[in-house]
Amino acid sequence: MQKKNYDSDFCGSVPLNFINQIQPYGFLVILKRSDLSIIQVSQNIAGLLNEEPDQLINKSFNQFVEEQETKVFHTRFENKVDKLPVPLTINANGQRKKYLAITHAKEEYFILEIEEVQSKDDKDNSFISVYQDIKQAAYAIESADTVEDAYDITLRELKRISGFDKIMIYQFDKDWNGIVVGEIQEEGMESYMGLRFPASDIPKQARQLYLKNPYRQIPDCNYTPVKLYPIINPLTQTFIDLSDCNIRGVPAVHTEYLRNMKISASMSTRIIKDEKLWGLISCHHRDPKFLSYELCSVFELLSGILSAKFSSIQNKEEYDYSSRLQEIHAKLVEQIYRQGNVVEAISNGDSTILDLLNIEGAAISYKKNLETVGKTPDKNSLKDLIIWLQTNNIDKTFHTTELSDVYEDGLKFTDIASGMIVLPIHAEKGEYILGFRPEVVEKVNWGGNPDEAINFEKDGKNYHPRNSFKLWQQTVKNTSLPWQKHELTVAENFRNVLVEYALKKYNPDVAK
Known part of the structure; x- marks a missing residue:
């Protein structure tokens, strides 16, 4: 058998960024840029502002936050800074709570992804603790002599910091199939080490989103999607583009995929090499698990350090090999002209x-x-x-x-x-x-039969991911x-x- 291309055109055409739904671990607020009036919200917004969506439209966001905090939207975003975390104190129903708004500045509006700030006593919300985690992990990664050592150290450090049940390093091949090249996990979990997963598992459109967003968090794959109100953005008269949003909803086929893997939560962080998507750090947890913005940032920073280390090691190996070839080339040229x-x-x-x-x-x-x-x-x-x-x-x-x-x-x-x-x-x-x-x-070890990665129902419209990830061997x-x-x-x-x-x-x- 010869190698096949499993990069599905169908999966790659699904509009992931216009899903018009969010995950319920936070709230979405869209503000008109000129006056900070509320023009669109997630339908769970009452949990944040204590008012229903239809009551909030056209109200000023200023009445819910401290005055000095709203000034940020008029000052820090003048230079097209994006994805800036903005601390907010929300005043609702006589109560004041601390939140963090990941803010995306668009031409006509701001998108705010809002999540509640955990107690200052929490380890992952302490700047000192976060800095120490990054410093310790970065030093350990930098000490690696080989790519394999870098894999092992990264996995060990991220598991220590995050507590995920399983963490994998997932490398894309030239056809965008993913190979698990490193893994650390709790006992009793199915190992995917050395297995290859078809490109359709992370289709083209999803891979492109990783170039915009350093990580993707799904705290609970059994969540109930939260829709937006109103459905259409009144300024653009279209569905709002949620490409940059971490809180963006997840296609049903992917949450089913995670359930078939017998996990509840996942977290994926990109690895970039030579300005291209090299692979992912993929984390699984058997129970629901939420990571704060601070801890997600640790993953983001360490993935950058890991990318730099990979490049450093591989560039040296490539340089040494190239130098050896150049020496042989020089000898052959000399032999041709001499003989x-x-x-x-x-x-x-x-x-x-x-x-x-x-x-x-x-x-x-x-x-x-x-x-x-x-x-x-x-x-x-x-x-x-x-x-x-x-x-x-x-x-x-x-x-x-x-x-x-x-x-x-x-x-x-x-x-x-x-x-x-x-x-x-x-x-x-x-x-x-x-x-x-x-x-x-070549004996190619797949995580399940790649020819059954996508299974359509009889109507030809609805489809499901494979439900087995056990070893399926292909001889090429x-x-x-x-x-x-x-x-x-x-x-x-x-x-x-x-x-x-x-x-x-x-x-x-x-x-x-």
Whole structure:
């Protein structure tokens, strides 16, 4: 079986940001920017302001908060600062309570996500405690020598700080499937370590939202959604865009997914590498669990530290590998010009074309001769392959990990040539260097059958996630190890050397 793409177009088209519902762990208030009048609220607003939604519309928010606190909305947001936590003291029914409003500044209005501030005696609301947690965890992560050590330390520290039953590090592959590369959990929970989850579990639109929002909290997946009043934003005459809101409601299919995992609460924090979504820190809890804004911020900060550490370690590994390839490249170039024989120079000696391209076999078609080194298809098969390259006008560096997927006759020799890289020297004359990588039969361990990730009812409208996440193994054949970025770079540089050398040989005037 060959690899499949499980990134569902259907799931990726669901409008998550216009869900028009919130989770009930907080309140949503939308204020007109010009005068701070209330234009839209969540229908649980009576729990905050002691008045029903229809009674609040067009009232000034000033009558519910301290006067000096509302000045923030006219001063701090002038420079387009967004997602700013604003402390509020709400006066309702003769009582004064402390709240925190995560404020989003839009062109015509403010969106306030409001949650009650817990007692100052609570550990996670103390600046000192939060700072100490971050300092201790950051120091531990920075001490890691390998990526695996960084995983383990991060998981251990976040579990200590948060108390979640299970925390995983979830890495996306090139097809956006997620692989659990690190895990810590309480006894009795099903382990997902090493399992792969299809891209449709976190579809494209959800992944895009993680680029806007550092984390996503679901304190209780069994919650009853809270709608907005009025349904339509009176300023935009549309559903309000809740893309930036942590309190945004959750699609029913995802809460069902969490229940099928036998968990009640979840928390996911993004990991960014090279300005792209690399993965997630995914937390599960068997009972409902709410994290304060302060503790969520700890996750956000530590994910940034973890991202920087990953980059530091991986960049060093990549630099070391790139440097080694460059050394081999220099040796081969020196051998070519010293010996004056391309085939001999790259086939024999301390360093060969096999070392440069990390391959097990190579075919060199040059000056009407076809020579091989290492493990390659037979010469008749190679000649047919060269004709195919010419027919398809492959005159630039080309690579594939699934040769049989683009060249049908490749099925005859997948054991030694599932992967191929092509360095054209003079395509019209059939002069190429072909590098081959053998088949690597991969056992892919999925968390449940990926072909059953989405199950539609008979009406074709309603759908449900899979209800099993037990090991489902898939055997992937006819593929090789992937070609790394530095390997492709050095291959292109080496091809340029060969083209220049051949050009000088064919046209001696070029060298003058």
